[in-house]
Amino acid sequence: MSLDKSGHPLCQQVATALKNYFAQLDGQEVVGLHALVISEVEKPLLEAVLNHTNFNQSKAAKILGLSRGTLRKKLTAYELDI
Numbered sequence: 070m071s072l073d074k075s076g077h078p079l080c081q082q083v084a085t086a087l088k089n090y091f092a093q094l095d096g097q098e099v100v101g102l103h104a105l106v107i108s109e110v111e112k113p114l115l116e117a118v119l120n121h122t123n124f125n126q127s128k129a130a131k132i133l134g135l136s137r138g139t140l141r142k143k144l145t146a147y148e149l150d151i
Contacts, residue, residue, distance in 0.1 A: 083110075112147045115140075124151050 087106075091099075115129075122128040130140040144150055 111143065112149070115143060115147060115149060119149070119151070126151075 083106075115133075118129045118132050119126075122132065126140055126144075127137055130137045133140065135143075
């Protein structure tokens with residue numbers, strides 16, 4: 070399911086956040102937007118899934134569609150070692 074508590078699809082929330090981001094740029098050039106968005110979203114995603122699974126990395130990896138090794142690399146990269 071991709072709905073938040075307000076009933077808005079996650080993609081709508083992202084689109085709104087990006088619209089606000091672009092509105093605040095005031096003419097500044099944007100570079101590396103993909104990396105910025107991923108870095109802003111991925112860490113809280115990993116934290117939420119880990120909390121949901123009571124920090125069971127195998128279950129978290131399955132939910133995320135990642136191998137356990139890839140999950141561990143991401144946890145290390147975001148300093149979320151548990």
